[in-house]
Amino acid sequence: MADDSIVQAVSRALDEAPARNFSETVDLAVNLRDLDLNDPSNRVDESIVLPSGTGQDTQIVVFATGETALRAEDVADDVLDGNDLEELGDDSDAAKDLADETDFFVAEANMMQDIGRYLGTVLGPRGKMPTPLQPDDDVVEVVNRMKNTVQLRSRDRRTFHTRVGADSMSADEIADNIDVIVRRLEADLEKGPLNIDSIYVKTTMGPSVEVAG
Numbered sequence: 512m513a514d515d516s517i518v519q520a521v522s523r524a525l526d527e528a529p530a531r532n533f534s535e536t537v538d539l540a541v542n543l544r545d546l547d548l549n550d551p552s553n554r555v556d557e558s559i560v561l562p563s564g565t566g567q568d569t570q571i572v573v574f575a576t577g578e579t580a581l582r583a584e585d586v587a588d589d590v591l592d593g594n595d596l597e598e599l600g601d602d603s604d605a606a607k608d609l610a611d612e613t614d615f616f617v618a619e620a621n622m623m624q625d626i627g628r629y630l631g632t633v634l635g636p637r638g639k640m641p642t643p644l645q646p647d648d649d650v651v652e653v654v655n656r657m658k659n660t661v662q663l664r665s666r667d668r669r670t671f672h673t674r675v676g677a678d679s680m681s682a683d684e685i686a687d688n689i690d691v692i693v694r695r696l697e698a699d700l701e702k703g704p705l706n707i708d709s710i711y712v713k714t715t716m717g718p719s720v721e722v723a724g
Contacts, residue, residue, distance in 0.1 A: 516723040517689050520712050522682040528717030535715040536567060537676040537685050539692065539722075541665075544708035546701065548667045555665035556638070559695055563684035564659045566677030571654050572609065574618035574626060574641060579650050586654040587617070593625065600629030610634055615657045616641035617650065638664050663692065669708075678714050685712075689722065 521537070528535065546553045573583040573590045583590045591599075599606040610633050618626055618641035626634070626641060634640045642657070644650055665671040675692065676685035689712065700706035711719040 514690065517686040518682050520720045520722040521685045524712045524714060524717055524720040525678060525682060528678065528714040531716060535678045536674050537678060537712065537714055538672050539675045539689060540670060540672050540711040540719065541696065542670050542708040543665060543706055546706050548665060548669065553701065554667065555663050555671065555696065557663040557695060557699065558660050559663060559692055560656060560660050561688040562691055563676065563680060563688050565661060565674055566680045569614045569658045570612060571615050571617065571657050572613045573650065573654065574616065574622050575650065579619055579644065583650045583654065586651050593622065596625055596629050603633065606630055606633045610637050610639055613639065615660065617644055617653055617657065619644050638662065
């Protein structure tokens with residue numbers, strides 16, 4: 512259960528957001544301090560499963576063949592094989608479009624080397640290299656888990672953003688998601704909470720509301 516201060520901040524962000532005729536994402540902005548982000552070991556790069564889900568569709572593409580590909584078709588947005596991979600390697604515009612439209616990639620482990628060869632220069636800088644699927648992994652389980660996953664990436668910037676829900680969700684659900692993210696950050700950062708300067712929550716078009724520590 513999230514702290515009351517987080518629930519109150521989310522409630523304010525939802526209440527103060529102007530009415531829209533479409534569903535808005537709820538985002539978290541995290542400001543870091545006292546970290547040398549030029550050193551890659553200090554950067555935030557985490558995949559986090561949100562307990563309440565993201566509240567929105569997450570685009571997932573699977574690279575697979577055979578039975579794994581057939582099973583993936585039921586849960587993934589697209590399933591690509593080795594021939595598709597080669598075609599993308601020859602068409603950088605199509606590869607970039609796919610990378611920008613897709614939240615997460617999953618690939619059978621034996622395809623990872625070819626993916627690195629054909630798409631490494633497109634997916635690598637975007638932080639979207641696929642999650643390798645081992646022979647005993649259940650592709651359906653992996654994809655369904657990823658639908659509730661967000662990526663935290665600071666790169667070399669002191670401020671970074673991540674999705675924590677949608678305005679169709681309750682304040683408690685969104686607050687539970689934020690609580691998981693904050694706890695993970697505090698556990699992973701060198702000085703824990705001392706490396707977090709401030710945290711704000713907002714809807715896409717709404718005002719930022721500070722989440723009290």
